Structure formats: C-alpha cells, structure tokens
Amino acid sequence: MTHARITIDRDFTIADVPRRLFGSFVEHMGRCVYTGIFEPGHPQADERGFRKDVLALVREMGPTVVRYPGGNFVSGYRWEDGIGPAADRPVRIDGAWHTIETNAFGLHEFVDWAREADVEVMEAVNLGTRGVEAARALVEYANHPGGTHWSDLRRRNGAADPFDIKLWCLGNELDGPWQIGHKTAHEYGRLAQEAAKAMKLVDDSIELVAVGSSGRSMPTFGSWEHTVLTHAYDEVDYISMHAYYQEHDGDAESFLAEAVEMDAFIDGVVATIDAVRAAGKHTKQVDISFDEWNVWYQSGLDTDDQPHRVSKTWREHPRLIEDTYSVTDAVVVGTFLNSLLRHGDRVKIANQAQLVNVIAPIRSEEGGSAWRQTSFWPFERMARLARGRILQTAVSASQITTKRYGDVDAVDAAATWDEESGRVVVFVANRSLVDASDLTVDLHGFSDLRLLKAETLTIPEGGDRHTANLEAAPDAVHMVPLTAAEVVDGAVRATLPALSWSVIELG
Incomplete structure (x- = not known):
C-alpha cells in the first residue's frame, strides 16, 4: 500500500x-x-x-x-x-x-x-x-x-x-x-x-x-x-x-x-x-x-x-x-x-x-x-x-521509480470547484501497477461537504492491464463504484486501486 x-x-x-x-x-x-x-x-x-x-x-x-x-x-x-x-x-x-x-x-x-x-x-x-x-x-x-x-x-x-x-x-x-x-x-x-x-x-x-x-x-x-x-x-x-x-x-x-x-x-x-x-x-x-x-x-x-x-x-x-x-x-x-x-x-x-x-x-x-x-x-x-474554478492541488505521495523520469508521485491529481452548485470534484490517478494507494484529501474553506459519488476505472475482475473494449466485448472496461471512499471529519478518505483513474464528487 x-x-x-x-x-x-x-x-x-x-x-x-x-x-x-x-x-x-x-x-x-x-x-x-x-x-x-x-x-x-x-x-x-x-x-x-x-x-x-x-x-x-x-x-x-x-x-x-x-x-x-x-x-x-x-x-x-x-x-x-x-x-x-x-x-x-x-x-x-x-x-x-x-x-x-x-x-x-x-x-x-x-x-x-x-x-x-x-x-x-x-x-x-x-x-x-x-x-x-x-x-x-x-x-x-x-x-x-x-x-x-x-x-x-x-x-x-x-x-x-x-x-x-x-x-x-x-x-x-x-x-x-x-x-x-x-x-x-x-x-x-x-x-x-x-x-x-x-x-x-x-x-x-x-x-x-x-x-x-x-x-x-x-x-x-x-x-x-x-x-x-x-x-x-x-x-x-x-x-x-x-x-x-x-x-x-x-x-x-x-x-x-x-x-x-x-x-x-x-x-x-x-x-x-x-x-x-x-x-x-x-x-x-x-x-x-x-x-x-x-x-x-x-x-x-x-x-x-x-x-x-x-x-x-x-x-x-x-x-x-x-x-x-x-x-x-x-x-x-x-x-x-x-x-x-x-x-x-x-x-x-x-x-x-x-x-x-x-x-x-x-x-x-x-x-x-x-x-x-x-x-x-x-x-x-x-x-x-469539471465546472467552475480549477483548484490548486498540493500533492504529497509515495514515489515510484521510472527509467525516463526518475522518481515521480504515485498519485496524480486535479480538482475543480463550482461555486454555483457547491460541487467539488477531484480527479485522481494511481500510477502504481501493483500497489493500491491510501488517499486523504484535506479540504479547506468548504463546509458541509458530503460524498455524492466516487467512481474508478481500473483493471476489471478477471482482466489485466492490457484489457480493452472490443466490438465483441464493448463494456469490458468502464467506470465502476469506488467503494472504499468516505468523508470523515471534513476530509476524504479513499483507497485507490492499483492502476486506476478515479473521480470523487463532493457537494
């Protein structure tokens, strides 16, 4: 992890x-x-x-x-x-x-x-x-x-x-x-x-x-x-x-x-x-x-x-x-x-x-x-x-080692805040091929945010990182619920699967 x-x-x-x-x-x-x-x-x-x-x-x-x-x-x-x-x-x-x-x-x-x-x-x-x-x-x-x-x-x-x-x-x-x-x-x-x-x-x-x-x-x-x-x-x-x-x-x-x-x-x-x-x-x-x-x-x-x-x-x-x-x-x-x-x-x-x-x-x-x-x-x-304003994201994450870029953050993120609707959306990737990531999102200046929806795109059950959508199997890979996500004391806690791109919606 x-x-x-x-x-x-x-x-x-x-x-x-x-x-x-x-x-x-x-x-x-x-x-x-x-x-x-x-x-x-x-x-x-x-x-x-x-x-x-x-x-x-x-x-x-x-x-x-x-x-x-x-x-x-x-x-x-x-x-x-x-x-x-x-x-x-x-x-x-x-x-x-x-x-x-x-x-x-x-x-x-x-x-x-x-x-x-x-x-x-x-x-x-x-x-x-x-x-x-x-x-x-x-x-x-x-x-x-x-x-x-x-x-x-x-x-x-x-x-x-x-x-x-x-x-x-x-x-x-x-x-x-x-x-x-x-x-x-x-x-x-x-x-x-x-x-x-x-x-x-x-x-x-x-x-x-x-x-x-x-x-x-x-x-x-x-x-x-x-x-x-x-x-x-x-x-x-x-x-x-x-x-x-x-x-x-x-x-x-x-x-x-x-x-x-x-x-x-x-x-x-x-x-x-x-x-x-x-x-x-x-x-x-x-x-x-x-x-x-x-x-x-x-x-x-x-x-x-x-x-x-x-x-x-x-x-x-x-x-x-x-x-x-x-x-x-x-x-x-x-x-x-x-x-x-x-x-x-x-x-x-x-x-x-x-x-x-x-x-x-x-x-x-x-x-x-x-x-x-x-x-x-x-x-x-x-x-x-992605609506409203783009939020700055300060990321502190475990590192993964790459041949081309040296050590990089295992987690990559962007976020938006729509003042009109009150929604905050976090887009987050886990680059690790093997390790899930224990994620915390600290939210400052927002009040009464609750988790609306959390989804992830990752390796489907029975598949591997090369699994694709084909004409004969057009829905093999799609967004699925990110079940290990919640808001606790004003912060998001989630577990990101290895090799995943996830969306966390708050409102």
Missing part, C-alpha cells in the same frame, strides 16, 4: 475551467470521416449520411469543440473541393496519407454535423500549398452574411446564414519535414502574420491559432515558437502544441508518468510566449491551443491492413492507426486530462486526436456497430464534471 495526501483550499484557485479544454479532432484520415461520423446507407445513418449511433456516443462523451479538416491532410487541401453538389466535386489524391479523397464530405456537411453534435467548429486553413488569398476567401465564404462573391456562393450552396466560425488554425505542423509545404520558422511566421491580418480584415471577431512545434523533441522546439511569435504576436491569440505518447519496450512505469513530460512541455511553451511578450512590450496575452494530444502507438503505421507511405495502392479511407486502447492507456489519458486542467490558466483549448476510429475514444465498423474505447471514460467524466 502506498500513501498520498492532497490538500485543496477554496481560496487557492488557478483559473476558470476553459470549456474548450474538452475538444476533439476530425481529420480526413483513415476512417474518421468516412464510415466514422459519415456513412450513407448504414442502418443507423440519417438522411444526410450521419451515423446516429456515433453521434449519440459523441454527445455522451461531451466534446465542446472539434478541429477540422486536419491535421496533415489540410496542408494539401483545397476547401473549394468540398462545397457545392456532391456529384460535381472532384476526386483528389491526398498525399499526406496516401489515399484517395472523394470530397463527398466537406465544409457544409461538417458544419451540419457539428450542430447535430452540439460542438463548436475549429477550422484549419491550408498554409502548406496555399496561402493568404485562399484563407481570406474561406473566412468570407463561411462568415460573411451576403452580397459578396464567396458569401453569395455559400448561400447558393444552401446555407443562407453564415456559419459564424470563430476559431481558426493557421495551418498545421509546418515545422515538420513530413508536412506538405514545410517551412522555416521565418517563412511560416511571416505567412501566418499576413494570413491572420487578411482573415481578420474580413471578420475581426475571429480567434487565430498559430502553428507551434509538432513536439517537444523537434530540433527547432523553442526557437520555432520564439520566431513565429516575434512575427505574429499581435495578430494571433494562441499558439499550438502537439504531443503523442506510447509505451516503449514494456516500460509501463515510464509510460504512466508521461504527464510529467506534458507538464514540462506546457511550461516551456508558456515561458517562450512570455519571453516574446516581454521583449516585444506587448500588452495582450497569447495562450495555448493543445490541439493534438493522445496515446498513439506509432510503430503500427505501415502494416498490411494499415498502409501508409510504403503502400503502392491508393485507396479510399483505408484503416489507419486504429489503435485499441487498454486499461493502461486509459489511465495515462486520465493523467493527460489532469495535466491540461492544472494548466487551464494558459491552456485554453485542447483537442484529443482523433474522435472516431483513428487513435480514437470511439470506434465503429462499416455497416456494423459503434462502441466506447477505454479512453472514452476519463474524457467523458472530466468534460461533464
């Missing part, structure tokens, strides 16, 4: 919970769009081809904003290909994922789907093969009321009212040599600055995300953000972060501690933003859009059933990176959500990549069923329950 004590105080808060922190991502990649959210002819499809079974799971999961249409895909994409009558749309090669794009699903379809799913649209523009004029025209098409070339074309295409998209990404991962239209930091910084100016001249109410580093391990990390923001600080509102993590060589201890790396990554980007702000004597604050994050087992990119660049066959929506997530993966995802919430003073947007099929919390089969992966549960619980 390990031990942990968490101290929280009503008067020590970080920020309001940013509702856009619980975002997701739909890219024209693999089966995310086609046979994922969109499958005309499926028994569960509506008249527009939207899969109602998938939509129901999306609404249950509760993402607030969804980034579209990429990702790597956007850097070679012509947005005009996805508007107008579907029968007249061109079929194109998608060089990013070595597939054929039919363009049967485009901007209008996505906006309609987003309204059905009750999510905000986060639209990305192509600054890889295209530039200022295409980006400016897209804002006019989407957001201008009418009376101009592009806005009237939208109206003729069936949308009399503007889409009113407020959140825009200025390209994607252009620091990466794999990206179509890869650029140096100076090249991209100037392009982002000019695209941003042109887009805001069309609609000055929009918010813009500049491309940050594709990962902390990139050789240009830090200098890229500094250079880009030196050019575009006054024109943009956010800079992006992307990070993917996986277990290497059976080193589960290090994998379970990856949120330590995420914390350091966020802190580094914040430091760079603030250095540019100080040097440039800027008055406004640029924040972070962590618009791609997840567990991704990248070693499986080029397999027989998941062709990537080594394949000589161009196919429509082949299976790509359809990772099956285990209990271990779900606990790690829970710690990432904890990290993002703890940094909610600067991370204002975050998008788990992706929503359906492609490294996703939701899986579906063509013509078949849809189900929740293990990683669905931490996202759903936090998106639904």
Whole structure:
C-alpha cells in the first residue's frame, strides 16, 4: 500500500475551467470521416449520411469543440473541393496519407454535423500549398452574411446564414519535414502574420491559432515558437502544441508518468510566449491551443491492413492507426486530462486526436456497430464534471521509480470547484501497477461537504492491464463504484486501486 495526501483550499484557485479544454479532432484520415461520423446507407445513418449511433456516443462523451479538416491532410487541401453538389466535386489524391479523397464530405456537411453534435467548429486553413488569398476567401465564404462573391456562393450552396466560425488554425505542423509545404520558422511566421491580418480584415471577431512545434523533441522546439511569435504576436491569440505518447519496450512505469513530460512541455511553451511578450512590450496575452494530444502507438503505421507511405495502392479511407486502447492507456489519458486542467490558466483549448476510429475514444465498423474505447471514460467524466474554478492541488505521495523520469508521485491529481452548485470534484490517478494507494484529501474553506459519488476505472475482475473494449466485448472496461471512499471529519478518505483513474464528487 502506498500513501498520498492532497490538500485543496477554496481560496487557492488557478483559473476558470476553459470549456474548450474538452475538444476533439476530425481529420480526413483513415476512417474518421468516412464510415466514422459519415456513412450513407448504414442502418443507423440519417438522411444526410450521419451515423446516429456515433453521434449519440459523441454527445455522451461531451466534446465542446472539434478541429477540422486536419491535421496533415489540410496542408494539401483545397476547401473549394468540398462545397457545392456532391456529384460535381472532384476526386483528389491526398498525399499526406496516401489515399484517395472523394470530397463527398466537406465544409457544409461538417458544419451540419457539428450542430447535430452540439460542438463548436475549429477550422484549419491550408498554409502548406496555399496561402493568404485562399484563407481570406474561406473566412468570407463561411462568415460573411451576403452580397459578396464567396458569401453569395455559400448561400447558393444552401446555407443562407453564415456559419459564424470563430476559431481558426493557421495551418498545421509546418515545422515538420513530413508536412506538405514545410517551412522555416521565418517563412511560416511571416505567412501566418499576413494570413491572420487578411482573415481578420474580413471578420475581426475571429480567434487565430498559430502553428507551434509538432513536439517537444523537434530540433527547432523553442526557437520555432520564439520566431513565429516575434512575427505574429499581435495578430494571433494562441499558439499550438502537439504531443503523442506510447509505451516503449514494456516500460509501463515510464509510460504512466508521461504527464510529467506534458507538464514540462506546457511550461516551456508558456515561458517562450512570455519571453516574446516581454521583449516585444506587448500588452495582450497569447495562450495555448493543445490541439493534438493522445496515446498513439506509432510503430503500427505501415502494416498490411494499415498502409501508409510504403503502400503502392491508393485507396479510399483505408484503416489507419486504429489503435485499441487498454486499461493502461486509459489511465495515462486520465493523467493527460489532469495535466491540461492544472494548466487551464494558459491552456485554453485542447483537442484529443482523433474522435472516431483513428487513435480514437470511439470506434465503429462499416455497416456494423459503434462502441466506447477505454479512453472514452476519463474524457467523458472530466468534460461533464469539471465546472467552475480549477483548484490548486498540493500533492504529497509515495514515489515510484521510472527509467525516463526518475522518481515521480504515485498519485496524480486535479480538482475543480463550482461555486454555483457547491460541487467539488477531484480527479485522481494511481500510477502504481501493483500497489493500491491510501488517499486523504484535506479540504479547506468548504463546509458541509458530503460524498455524492466516487467512481474508478481500473483493471476489471478477471482482466489485466492490457484489457480493452472490443466490438465483441464493448463494456469490458468502464467506470465502476469506488467503494472504499468516505468523508470523515471534513476530509476524504479513499483507497485507490492499483492502476486506476478515479473521480470523487463532493457537494
């Protein structure tokens, strides 16, 4: 048995919970769009081809904003290909994922789907093969009321009212040599600055995300953000972060501690933003859009059933990176959500990549069923329950030893307090693979709190840390009651199972 004590105080808060922190991502990649959210002819499809079974799971999961249409895909994409009558749309090669794009699903379809799913649209523009004029025209098409070339074309295409998209990404991962239209930091910084100016001249109410580093391990990390923001600080509102993590060589201890790396990554980007702000004597604050994050087992990119660049066959929506997530993966995802919430003073947007099929919390089969992966549960619980203010969490815990990060806390936590409802919610992970943790949560400044509910995601009876939810067993892993939890003398006492992510609701 390990031990942990968490101290929280009503008067020590970080920020309001940013509702856009619980975002997701739909890219024209693999089966995310086609046979994922969109499958005309499926028994569960509506008249527009939207899969109602998938939509129901999306609404249950509760993402607030969804980034579209990429990702790597956007850097070679012509947005005009996805508007107008579907029968007249061109079929194109998608060089990013070595597939054929039919363009049967485009901007209008996505906006309609987003309204059905009750999510905000986060639209990305192509600054890889295209530039200022295409980006400016897209804002006019989407957001201008009418009376101009592009806005009237939208109206003729069936949308009399503007889409009113407020959140825009200025390209994607252009620091990466794999990206179509890869650029140096100076090249991209100037392009982002000019695209941003042109887009805001069309609609000055929009918010813009500049491309940050594709990962902390990139050789240009830090200098890229500094250079880009030196050019575009006054024109943009956010800079992006992307990070993917996986277990290497059976080193589960290090994998379970990856949120330590995420914390350091966020802190580094914040430091760079603030250095540019100080040097440039800027008055406004640029924040972070962590618009791609997840567990991704990248070693499986080029397999027989998941062709990537080594394949000589161009196919429509082949299976790509359809990772099956285990209990271990779900606990790690829970710690990432904890990290993002703890940094909610600067991370204002975050998008788990992706929503359906492609490294996703939701899986579906063509013509078949849809189900929740293990990683669905931490996202759903936090998106639904994290309200009000983010509380500071002072953690004192037993240590576990990892190869990559040395000694780390066995227990990882975040917490929120909603003054309106009086609810305090503690999100807590036990990283230990073998030991349960005796947990105490000291509560200061709160009165008359009682335990409303306590749940945990952990290894199910008869399973192990690799147990996953499959089409044939879609409910093998889910949230279950945390029975060893109570409030005693104003403090929470609980026993956290080994390898678990838990939610304790107080009110």
